[in-house]
Amino acid sequence: MPFPPIFCLSAIFLALVGGPSCSERYEREYKVVRITTWDEPPNTPEGRILGAIQREFDRTHPHIKVQRRPIGGRRTDDRLAFTTAMAGDNAPDCYHNAHFPTIPLWIDQGFCYPLDEYIREDPQFEDVVEAAFAPATKDGHIYGVPSQLYVLALVYRKDLFEEAGLDPKRPPKDWWEFAEYARRLTDPEKYRYGFAILGQEWASWHWEIYVWQAGGEVTERLPDGRCRIRFTEEPAVRALQYYKDLRWKYKCIQPNPLQSYQDNRRDFVQGRAAMIISSPAWIGDFLNEGLRPEQIGIAPLPAGPTGIRATQIGGEFYIINPRSPKEKRDAAWEYIRFMTSKEAMIKRLKMMEEAHLRYPIATFYRDLRVEDYLTMPEEWGEASATSLKYGRMEYYLKDRIEPYLARPIQAVLVDPGADPREELEKCARRVLEEVVEPFNREIERKLAGRCPRGSS
Amino acid sequence: MSKRKLVGLAFVAPALLVFVLFKYVPMLQVFRMSLYDWSILNPPGEFVGLKHFKEAFSSSLFWIAWKNNLVLFLLGLVLGFWVPLVQAIMLGEMRRGQYIFRVCYLLPLMVPPMVTLVVWKWIYNPEYGLLNAILTRLGLPPQDWLGNPKLAKLSLVLPGLLGGGMGVMVYLAAIQGVPQELFEAAEIDGAGPLQKLRYILLPRIRFVILIQFILALSAGFQMFDRVFVLTGGGPVDATRVIALLIYRYAFESYRMGYASAIALVLFVVILTVTALQMRLSKLSD
Numbered sequence: 001m002p003f004p005p006i007f008c009l010s011a012i013f014l015a016l017v018g019g020p021s022c023s024e025r026y027e028r029e030y031k032v033v034r035i036t037t038w039d040e041p042p043n044t045p046e047g048r049i050l051g052a053i054q055r056e057f058d059r060t061h062p063h064i065k066v067q068r069r070p071i072g073g074r075r076t077d078d079r080l081a082f083t084t085a086m087a088g089d090n091a092p093d094c095y096h097n098a099h100f101p102t103i104p105l106w107i108d109q110g111f112c113y114p115l116d117e118y119i120r121e122d123p124q125f126e127d128v129v130e131a132a133f134a135p136a137t138k139d140g141h142i143y144g145v146p147s148q149l150y151v152l153a154l155v156y157r158k159d160l161f162e163e164a165g166l167d168p169k170r171p172p173k174d175w176w177e178f179a180e181y182a183r184r185l186t187d188p189e190k191y192r193y194g195f196a197i198l199g200q201e202w203a204s205w206h207w208e209i210y211v212w213q214a215g216g217e218v219t220e221r222l223p224d225g226r227c228r229i230r231f232t233e234e235p236a237v238r239a240l241q242y243y244k245d246l247r248w249k250y251k252c253i254q255p256n257p258l259q260s261y262q263d264n265r266r267d268f269v270q271g272r273a274a275m276i277i278s279s280p281a282w283i284g285d286f287l288n289e290g291l292r293p294e295q296i297g298i299a300p301l302p303a304g305p306t307g308i309r310a311t312q313i314g315g316e317f318y319i320i321n322p323r324s325p326k327e328k329r330d331a332a333w334e335y336i337r338f339m340t341s342k343e344a345m346i347k348r349l350k351m352m353e354e355a356h357l358r359y360p361i362a363t364f365y366r367d368l369r370v371e372d373y374l375t376m377p378e379e380w381g382e383a384s385a386t387s388l389k390y391g392r393m394e395y396y397l398k399d400r401i402e403p404y405l406a407r408p409i410q411a412v413l414v415d416p417g418a419d420p421r422e423e424l425e426k427c428a429r430r431v432l433e434e435v436v437e438p439f440n441r442e443i444e445r446k447l448a449g450r451c452p453r454g455s456s
Numbered sequence: 457m458s459k460r461k462l463v464g465l466a467f468v469a470p471a472l473l474v475f476v477l478f479k480y481v482p483m484l485q486v487f488r489m490s491l492y493d494w495s496i497l498n499p500p501g502e503f504v505g506l507k508h509f510k511e512a513f514s515s516s517l518f519w520i521a522w523k524n525n526l527v528l529f530l531l532g533l534v535l536g537f538w539v540p541l542v543q544a545i546m547l548g549e550m551r552r553g554q555y556i557f558r559v560c561y562l563l564p565l566m567v568p569p570m571v572t573l574v575v576w577k578w579i580y581n582p583e584y585g586l587l588n589a590i591l592t593r594l595g596l597p598p599q600d601w602l603g604n605p606k607l608a609k610l611s612l613v614l615p616g617l618l619g620g621g622m623g624v625m626v627y628l629a630a631i632q633g634v635p636q637e638l639f640e641a642a643e644i645d646g647a648g649p650l651q652k653l654r655y656i657l658l659p660r661i662r663f664v665i666l667i668q669f670i671l672a673l674s675a676g677f678q679m680f681d682r683v684f685v686l687t688g689g690g691p692v693d694a695t696r697v698i699a700l701l702i703y704r705y706a707f708e709s710y711r712m713g714y715a716s717a718i719a720l721v722l723f724v725v726i727l728t729v730t731a732l733q734m735r736l737s738k739l740s741d
Contacts, residue, residue, distance in 0.1 A: 079707075079708075080707050083496060083707065083710065086496060086497060087496045087497075105709070105710050106710075108710075109495065109496050109497055109710055110495065110496075110497040110498060111496075111497060191583050191584065199690075200688055200690065201688040201689055201690060255582040255583050255600065255603075256581070256582050256583075256600060256602060256603045257603060258602065258603045258687075258688075258690050258691050259602075259603075260688070322497075323497075399708070399709050400709065403517065403689075403704065404517070406689075406690060406693075407692055407693050410690050410691045410692045411692050413603075413691075414600075414603055414604060414605060414691045414692060415605075415692075430516050430517075433514075434511075434514070434515050434516065434517070438511070
C-alpha cells in the first residue's frame with residue numbers, strides 16, 4: 001500500500017476538523033456575516049432569473065454569505081411554516097414573503113424588526129410609491145420593504161371572445177357590458193362559462209372591489225384606529241345584487257360558484273372560463289401552463305355604476321427577523337436593499353425580455369415603466385399601468401371580518417331567493433357584536449392607557 | 457416493588473414517556489395558552505383568564521360550528537357506522553375467498569386520505585363529475601353537491617359510507633373470537649340467523665362496538681381534512697366545523713389563545729360524551 005492506513009485516517013480526521021475551522025477563521029478575520037433566507041428560487045424560468053440576481057448579490061457582496069432555502073408547500077403553507085419557525089426560534093434572518101394582509105398581524109406579534117433606521121437614511125426609496133409601504137407601517141414605523149407587488153385586473157381569453165363574436169380588442173368597460181359579454185360567452189354545451197367568480201371562503205377579496213366601484217367601502221378605519229362597518233350601505237348592497245344577477249339573471253358564472261380560486265384558474269387555462277380577475281404579474285403562470293400570449297387579454301376592471309374604476313393592490317414584503325443579532329440584521333438589510341433596488345428590477349426586466357417572459361409585473365418605482373423593457377402586447381402594459389393608478393389596499397380588519405362576509409356572498413350565489421340587503425344586515429349584526437365592538441373597546445382601552453402595548 | 461414489576465415498568469416506560477410528552481404535555485400547554493392572549497414570539501403574553509371562553513360562547517360562528525359537527529356526526533352514525541360491521545359479519549360467513557375480500561377492504565388504506573378527498577372533489581364536480589353523470593344516465597337532475605347548503609353535509613359524509621378499512625378488520629377479529637360452540641348450541645335450540653346475531657354475536661362484541669363508537673365520535677367532532685379539501689367551511693357556513701375554526705383562528709389570525717380555548721372546549725365535550733357512553737355501557741351490563 002502506498003500510504004499506511006493510520007496516515008489516511010489522520011488526514012481524513014484533520015480535513016474534517018481543520019477544514020471548517022479554517023473557513024471560520026477566514027470569516028472572522030474578514031468579518032463575513034452569514035444570513036439565512038427562504039428565497040431559494042424554484043426551477044422555473046422566473047426562478048432562474050431570480051437566481052441570477054441573487055448570484056450577482058453574492059458576487060458583489062463577498063462579506064455576506066447568504067444561505068438560501070426553499071419555502072416549499074402551497075402559498076398559505078409558507079405563512080404557517082414561517083410562524084412555526086418564529087415560535088421555534090428557527091426563522092430566517094430575512095424573509096421575503098410577508099403578505100400584505102398578513103403583515104399587520106405579524107407586526108403585532110413582533111415578527112418584524114422596524115426598519116426606520118435603515119430606510120430613513122436611504123435615498124433609494126425616495127422614488128417608491130408611498131402607498132406600497134402602507135400595510136407595513138404602524139404607529140409611524142416601517143416594518144417591511146415591498147418585494148412583490150400585484151394589482152388585480154380583468155384577464156380574458158381572446159380566442160373565446162372571437163368564437164363568441166366579440167371583439168377581443170374591446171373588453172367590457174362597465175358592469176353592464178361585462179355581464180352582457182359574460183352571458184354571450186357562456187355555452188353550457190361546451191362546458192364554458194363567461195366569468196369565474198370568486199365564491200369560496202375568501203370571497204370578499206374580490207367582492208370588495210365591486211363595493212369600491214359602486215362608490216362605497218366595506219369597512220372604514222377611523223382616525224383613532226377604531227373600525228366602522230360600511231357594508232350595509234347602498235353601494236355594498238348594489239355590489240352584492242350584481243353578484244346575484246351574474247349568477248341568476250345572466251347565468252354566466254361557473255356551475256359551482258363556490259369552487260376555489262385554483263379551480264377558477266384551471267378553468268381559465270382549459271378554456272372553460274372566458275374571464276377571470278387576476279393580476280398581470282401572474283400571466284407567467286398561465287403561459288407556463290400552456291396558454292400563448294396571443295390568447296390572453298388584459299384590461300382594467302370594468303367601471304362600476306358610479307364610473308369608478310377601483311381595483312385591489314397587494315403583494316409581499318421583505319422583513320427582518322427581530323431576533324437576529326445586529327450584524328445579521330445589517331447584512332439582511334444590505335440584501336434587501338440590493339434585491340429591491342431599481343437596478344435589480346431593471347436587470348430582472350431585461351432578463352425577462354431575453355427569456356421571452358413578456359408580461360407586465362407591477363413595480364413600486366414611480367418612474368420605472370415596464371413597457372420600456374418588455375416587448376409585449378401594448379394593451380397589457382397600459383392595462384397594468386391604468387390598474388395601478390386605481391389600486392387600493394384591502395379593507396380594514398379584513399383578517400377578522402372575512403370569515404363572516406363569506407356567508408352573505410355565498411348566500412346570494414347559492415340561493416336565488418336570498419336578499420342581499422337582508423343578508424348583509426344579518427352579517428353586520430354578527431360582525432358588530434362579535435368583532436368590531438370588542439375590537440373598538442380594545443382600542444379605546446389602549447388609548448386610555450389601561451391596556452399594555454402588544455395585546456391584540 | 458418486585459423485580460417483575462420493575463422490569464415491566466422498564467419496558468413500558470419509553471412508550472409512556474413518549475405518550476406523555478406528545479399527548480399530555482401539549483394538552484396541558486393548550487390549557488395554559490387558553491388563559492392568555494398568547495404571544496408567539498414572547499410567550500405567554502397578557503393573562504386574560506376566561507375572556508376567550510366568554511368570547512367563544514358568545515360567538516355565533518362557534519355555535520354554528522358545533523351544530524354542524526353534531527349533524528355531521530349523527531349523519532355519519534346513522535348512515536355509515538353499521539357498514540363495516542355488516543361487512544365483517546358477511547366476511548365471517550364466507551367459506552372461500554375471504555382473503556381476497558380482506559385485501560380489497562384493506563387496500564384503500566394504502567392511499568393517502570388527501571388523495572382520496574381530491575378524487576371525491578372531482579366526483580362531485582357539477583359539470584363533469586361521476587356522480588352527476590350517473591344521475592343524468594338515470595334520468596335524474598344533476599346536483600350541486602358541494603355548493604348546495606342542503607347537500608353539502610351529506611357530501612362530506614358520503615366518502616365514509618363505503619365502509620372497508622381497519623374497522624372491518626377489527627370487527628372481523630372480534631367476530632372470529634366468539635366461540636363457535638355458542639352458535640352451534642343456539643342452532644340446535646332452533647335459533648335463526650337474526651336471533652344468533654341479536655342474542656349471541658352483538659352482545660359478545662359489544663365492547664368493540666363501543667370502542668368503534670368512541671372513535672367515530674372523536675373523528676366526527678374533529679373532522680377537518682374533508683371540510684378543508686372539499687368545502688372550506690361553506691357553502692353559507694353549512695360545513696363550518698370546530699376543527700376548521702381552530703385552524704383558522706390559530707394559523708390565519710394568529711390568535712393562539714382563543715384557538716386553544718375552543719380546542720379545550722372540544723376536548724371537554726368529547727371526554728364527557730365518552731365517559732357518559734362508557735358509564736351507560738357498564739350500567740347495562
